[in-house]
Amino acid sequence: MSSRQVSSPQIEAEQSHITMLYCHLDEARERAETSLKEAHRSPGVGTARGMVEREMFSGEYARRLARLNGVEHGLCFGRVDDSDGETLYIGRIGLRDGDGEPVLIDWRAPAARPFYTATPGNPGSLVRRRHLHTRNRTVIGVDDEVFDLDRMSDADRRSLVGEAALLATLRRARTGKMSEVVATIQIEQDRVIRSGLHGTLVVQGGPGTGKTVAALHRAAYLLYTHRDVLERRGVLIIGPNDLFSRYIEQVLPSLGESDVVMTTLGRLYPGIAATAEDSPSQAVIKGALRMAEVMAGAVQDRQRVPRGDLEVKIPARTSVRGGKEVVVDWTTLRVDHGTCVIARDRARALRSPHNESRHVFVLDMLRALATAEAEQYERLMDEEELGVVLPDDGDSWLELPPDEEEMRVEEEETLREACRVLWEQPTVRQAMDELWPILTPEQLVGELLADWEAMLSAGLDAGEAGELLRPPGAPWTVGDVPLLDEAAELLGSDLTGDRERDRANAAERRDEQAYARDVLTYNEDFEILDEAGARLGDLLDVGTLAERHHDRGPALTTAQRAAADRTWVYGHVILDEAQELSAMAWRSVMRRIPTRSLTVVGDIAQTGSAAGARTWEEVLAPYAEERWREERLMINYRTPAEIMDVAADVLRAVAPDQVPPQSVRTGEAPPRAIRQTSLDFAEVVKSELAAIGEGRLAVIVPNARHTGFAEVDLEAPVVVLTVTQSKGLEFDAVVVVAPDEILAQSPKGGHDLYVAITRATKRLAVVHEAELPDMLAKLAR
Numbered sequence: 001m002s003s004r005q006v007s008s009p010q011i012e013a014e015q016s017h018i019t020m021l022y023c024h025l026d027e028a029r030e031r032a033e034t035s036l037k038e039a040h041r042s043p044g045v046g047t048a049r050g051m052v053e054r055e056m057f058s059g060e061y062a063r064r065l066a067r068l069n070g071v072e073h074g075l076c077f078g079r080v081d082d083s084d085g086e087t088l089y090i091g092r093i094g095l096r097d098g099d100g101e102p103v104l105i106d107w108r109a110p111a112a113r114p115f116y117t118a119t120p121g122n123p124g125s126l127v128r129r130r131h132l133h134t135r136n137r138t139v140i141g142v143d144d145e146v147f148d149l150d151r152m153s154d155a156d157r158r159s160l161v162g163e164a165a166l167l168a169t170l171r172r173a174r175t176g177k178m179s180e181v182v183a184t185i186q187i188e189q190d191r192v193i194r195s196g197l198h199g200t201l202v203v204q205g206g207p208g209t210g211k212t213v214a215a216l217h218r219a220a221y222l223l224y225t226h227r228d229v230l231e232r233r234g235v236l237i238i239g240p241n242d243l244f245s246r247y248i249e250q251v252l253p254s255l256g257e258s259d260v261v262m263t264t265l266g267r268l269y270p271g272i273a274a275t276a277e278d279s280p281s282q283a284v285i286k287g288a289l290r291m292a293e294v295m296a297g298a299v300q301d302r303q304r305v306p307r308g309d310l311e312v313k314i315p316a317r318t319s320v321r322g323g324k325e326v327v328v329d330w331t332t333l334r335v336d337h338g339t340c341v342i343a344r345d346r347a348r349a350l351r352s353p354h355n356e357s358r359h360v361f362v363l364d365m366l367r368a369l370a371t372a373e374a375e376q377y378e379r380l381m382d383e384e385e386l387g388v389v390l391p392d393d394g395d396s397w398l399e400l401p402p403d404e405e406e407m408r409v410e411e412e413e414t415l416r417e418a419c420r421v422l423w424e425q426p427t428v429r430q431a432m433d434e435l436w437p438i439l440t441p442e443q444l445v446g447e448l449l450a451d452w453e454a455m456l457s458a459g460l461d462a463g464e465a466g467e468l469l470r471p472p473g474a475p476w477t478v479g480d481v482p483l484l485d486e487a488a489e490l491l492g493s494d495l496t497g498d499r500e501r502d503r504a505n506a507a508e509r510r511d512e513q514a515y516a517r518d519v520l521t522y523n524e525d526f527e528i529l530d531e532a533g534a535r536l537g538d539l540l541d542v543g544t545l546a547e548r549h550h551d552r553g554p555a556l557t558t559a560q561r562a563a564a565d566r567t568w569v570y571g572h573v574i575l576d577e578a579q580e581l582s583a584m585a586w587r588s589v590m591r592r593i594p595t596r597s598l599t600v601v602g603d604i605a606q607t608g609s610a611a612g613a614r615t616w617e618e619v620l621a622p623y624a625e626e627r628w629r630e631e632r633l634m635i636n637y638r639t640p641a642e643i644m645d646v647a648a649d650v651l652r653a654v655a656p657d658q659v660p661p662q663s664v665r666t667g668e669a670p671p672r673a674i675r676q677t678s679l680d681f682a683e684v685v686k687s688e689l690a691a692i693g694e695g696r697l698a699v700i701v702p703n704a705r706h707t708g709f710a711e712v713d714l715e716a717p718v719v720v721l722t723v724t725q726s727k728g729l730e731f732d733a734v735v736v737v738a739p740d741e742i743l744a745q746s747p748k749g750g751h752d753l754y755v756a757i758t759r760a761t762k763r764l765a766v767v768h769e770a771e772l773p774d775m776l777a778k779l780a781r
């Protein structure tokens, strides 16, 4: 194979093709803009149907416009020529000319695949792969890889010069934001990206092997290939923290895809944004699967019966004083202990969520109270009758004995009415709330973790409870989120008062669905075609349309609806830095994807959380058993070989069974160690910054030294981070401070050190005061 840069006539030829493509893009944009404006002006606005149509059309056109705007930069980046003389241009989206002929192939389309998979040893039918470099809309360079010089024309052969597109990309200074790599996807990454939608795919790879970038391109590929399912159900991407989400947020929009839900483990439970971290020992306790039983125990403990009989005071006599009804006499109703136990057990036996079975418990208890009230009343009557002689009117014997069934119905009605009256009594409600309260997940978890005895009763041992005990109202930690999610499952929704509303809502939804079906049928002739020729009916389903009609506010995208709904079931979930998830966190994630259509991305060797994964087999066993597949990425695109050599020693010391990835680049400055009597890193930072010229630098410090640093701005030239914060990120230069303290800061300290030193793309300096750990012996002094 030869690889060269082509001469200026070739660049000119490519320029005219690129100019033509941008013309098509502009036209497509104009069409979308005009349609959007027309949709806003569409007739019938004001009527319900008009509003729905307007919402529906403008939503779709706005999305299409955003997609077209997102691909402006680097619209076309490649070209392949095959042995039959056919040429295809590869770009971020597909475009057709006026005759419907494809002029640009979407990188995700099957026809584009040879651009990524052809190798010198296995070129398929390709004779040449060309990378086109553009700035704005101008072609500034072209790289060719020629697989079959013999099959090229003489003119083409003469025009070849070369520089590997990949290496040029990798050498660029970092900006603080991850970029897409659509022009230089490598074969092993292509396999990950195009792996089928179904089932669980684990992408295991060392630092810098492109796991994150491949997973994001996979999201774009899956949305393109399975748009029907995935636009309806949504794609969820879960990252380790907000900083990481900010780092990757531009990748999908720049690939023309913005309709995904991006979240973190701390935000998985809607309404809570947990950022605080637990200590390693707390994380281990909260993360163990056993916590599911503890949570169930905590719920059971909130389904109480009194120690003895239940006694509830209710008003016996009231009188109106000063316009107000006041109680002048109370009476006590008593329900024996056994009856209370039966009521509790009957409600529990339903196996419904706590808040939903409260209804059954309360009804049984009200009946018992009403019966007690009736008995008391009868006793009173009997007592009164003892002293009173009824006048004999002589006729009473004539009354026929009442029919048994009639009596039963009458009694039942009296009982129900008595229950209803009792339920109005604050004292009765209070008693019910004490025995079987309506609980929110926040109440259950918050109160449990602030109550040592409650934790013991729920199933934790004294040591564990002591470890987790915290003041009421303490901030939520990331480790609390799976507990809240578990609690939400166990508690269910609060049904009191909601039943009627639910019923009304369900009826309204049915109407809306029928109406939406109507609109879609009505619009069958109303052909809105996108580039792929899809009609409205293909773009929107009845559910989505009905939902938009229902909201009546701004049209909600699937992503927006999904993000606000804890019980939303996604079409696909991508889990990054997945090695950090505890067993309880896996449980929460799996709830959102019962089909197990999941991409799990991570590196067992980088596990920093004490509750994190040791093997993928172990964490996936409860959910996917043997039914998952693995792709391994072995080439490190980030860290140069000089730094990776040092990192490999660390890995050997802390995880000898793990294989370090091979660096694709060499030739950067040797990483060095600087011993100082104080750990003042200002001078080192200054000299490293001068050495990289432009780009970004990170100082990675032990947790205990990370105090007083403001909110991290990844686009600033220098940031100071903990190892946890630096996970998944990269910088041109990295200064690691006090490696001995990083090693000692947690049971996974060695893994943390491995993560810290593999963040650099060019330069690494280690500042230390204590003796340098042996595993860093290869650093230059």
Ligand SMILES: Nc1ncnc2c1ncn2[C@@H]1O[C@H](COP(=O)(O)OP(=O)(O)OP(=O)(O)O)[C@@H](O)[C@H]1O
Pocket: 166, 169, 170, 179, 181, 184, 185, 186, 189, 205, 206, 207, 208, 209, 210, 211, 212, 213, 214, 603, 606, 637, 638, 727, 728, 729, 730, 758
């Ligand atoms: N095919 C590629 N073309 C260009 N750049 C690439 C390619 N693959 C990876 N890179 C670059 O390599 C760097 C590392 O990629 P990424 O962050 O995805 O790795 P990772 O495996 O997730 O690393 P870590 O485990 O350390 O988080 C990024 O800058 C990414 O853009």
